[in-house]
Amino acid sequence: MIEINECQNLQQQLDDYLCDRLSDFAKHRIDNHLRQCLDCAKDVEGYKIVINELRSLSQSTKIEPSLALQYSLQRLAQPSFQEKLPHSYVVLIFSGVTICTLGVILSLLNYYGAIGVSLVVSLFSAIFGTVILATGLLQMRRKDKAAK
Amino acid sequence: MFSDENLMTRFGRGEESAFSELVSRHQQRLLNFIYRRTGSRESAEDIVQETFLRVVNAASRYQATAKFSTWLYTIALNLWRNEIARQKNPVELNERDRIQESTTLDSQVDFQKLQSLMQDLSEEHRLVLELSFIEGWTNQQIADLLNCSIGTVKSRKFYALKALRKRMGIDNDRDQRMPESTTAIG
Numbered sequence: 001m002i003e004i005n006e007c008q009n010l011q012q013q014l015d016d017y018l019c020d021r022l023s024d025f026a027k028h029r030i031d032n033h034l035r036q037c038l039d040c041a042k043d044v045e046g047y048k049i050v051i052n053e054l055r056s057l058s059q060s061t062k063i064e065p066s067l068a069l070q071y072s073l074q075r076l077a078q079p080s081f082q083e084k085l086p087h088s089y090v091v092l093i094f095s096g097v098t099i100c101t102l103g104v105i106l107s108l109l110n111y112y113g114a115i116g117v118s119l120v121v122s123l124f125s126a127i128f129g130t131v132i133l134a135t136g137l138l139q140m141r142r143k144d145k146a147a148k
Numbered sequence: 149m150f151s152d153e154n155l156m157t158r159f160g161r162g163e164e165s166a167f168s169e170l171v172s173r174h175q176q177r178l179l180n181f182i183y184r185r186t187g188s189r190e191s192a193e194d195i196v197q198e199t200f201l202r203v204v205n206a207a208s209r210y211q212a213t214a215k216f217s218t219w220l221y222t223i224a225l226n227l228w229r230n231e232i233a234r235q236k237n238p239v240e241l242n243e244r245d246r247i248q249e250s251t252t253l254d255s256q257v258d259f260q261k262l263q264s265l266m267q268d269l270s271e272e273h274r275l276v277l278e279l280s281f282i283e284g285w286t287n288q289q290i291a292d293l294l295n296c297s298i299g300t301v302k303s304r305k306f307y308a309l310k311a312l313r314k315r316m317g318i319d320n321d322r323d324q325r326m327p328e329s330t331t332a333i334g
Contacts, residue, residue, distance in 0.1 A: 014306075015287070015302055015305065015306075018281075019280060019281070019284075021286075046313045046318040047309050047313065049313075049316065049318055050309055050312045050313050050316060050318070051281050051309075053265070053312075053316065054262075054265075054277065054278075054281055054282060054312075055281060055282060057258050057259075057261055057262040057265070058180070058184065058262065058278070058282045060254065060255060060258040061180075061183075061184070061255050061258050061259040061262060062176075062180055063179065063180060063183055063189055063192075064176065065175050065176055065179050065193070065196070066189070066193060068193075069175070069179070069193045069196065069197060070175070072197055073171045073175060073196075073197065073200050074168060074171065076167070076171075076197075076200055076201055076204045077159070077164040077167040077168065077204060078164070
């Protein structure tokens with residue numbers, strides 16, 4: 001009865017045993033069982049031979065990356081190879097300048113009485129635009145530092 | 149040592165050295181993984197290069213939700229599958245390339261041996277065996293890559309191991325005695 005339980009235990013843990021992922025205790029328990037049960041020992045030995053053959057064949061057919069591949073992979077990270085998408089800071093700076101300019105123009109027009117837009121709205125646009133612009137410039141500086 | 153995911157995030161922030169580290173960690177394993185499928189160094193190198201190019205292009209949008217290696221191998225496998233679909237007769241082409249490009253005679257013989265050993269297995273079974281016993285992936289990683297459950301990974305693994313055992317003439321009487329579902333389900 002004990003033997004049957006040990007056989008079942010092996011079947012349940014066989015995957016981890018073959019992949020060498022068992023704790024020392026669990027591995028020791030299975031090793032002990034394999035010394036006593038011929039059927040299981042034969043079973044496991046068969047799997048081990050297959051796995052060793054796979055590993056050995058894949059090892060002997062291994063190829064090294066060519067110099068050309070190594071060179072081109074290293075060049076991939078250079079900015080000229082990267083996707084030509086605008087960085088987020090470019091978008092921020094552009095939006096900041098636009099909103100800020102619009103705010104200043106509105107403020108001036110309001111000051112000279114050309115239009116009746118509230119001074120608060122105009123000044124808010126100018127300030128909001130300046131904040132966006134500053135965020136964009138900060139991001140750009142951080143990106144430059146990281147690149148260095 | 150930084151994890152792959154950490155390196156990828158740093159590369160996304162503009163650190164080129166993080167990408168170099170990722171390349172040096174994965175290029176050889178990935179190249180051999182694809183080479184075992186294509187049998188041609190040239191097309192394997194093309195696929196590896198294209199894979200890393202896609203990594204570079206996706207760097208700024210990268211989210212570390214899955215393991216980097218799973219993502220990398222998924223890209224490479226998809227590219228290889230596209231390549232297969234594009235070729236009219238992939239087996240013929242691979243056979244020719246294999247003979248021309250293998251570096252030594254021993255390596256050629258072993259490559260043929262490996263291919264012939266696995267020839268009766270489906271691609272999914274081969275993938276599970278290779279990733280598990282050659283690449284050392286966990287069942288969870290393999291399940292993520294193949295988009296299936298861990299139970300499926302395990303049953304494919306043992307089906308494939310038994311098939312290879314039979315092919316190598318190390319068949320065990322117990323296989324006939326025990327039903328498929330009761331063996332090696334852990």
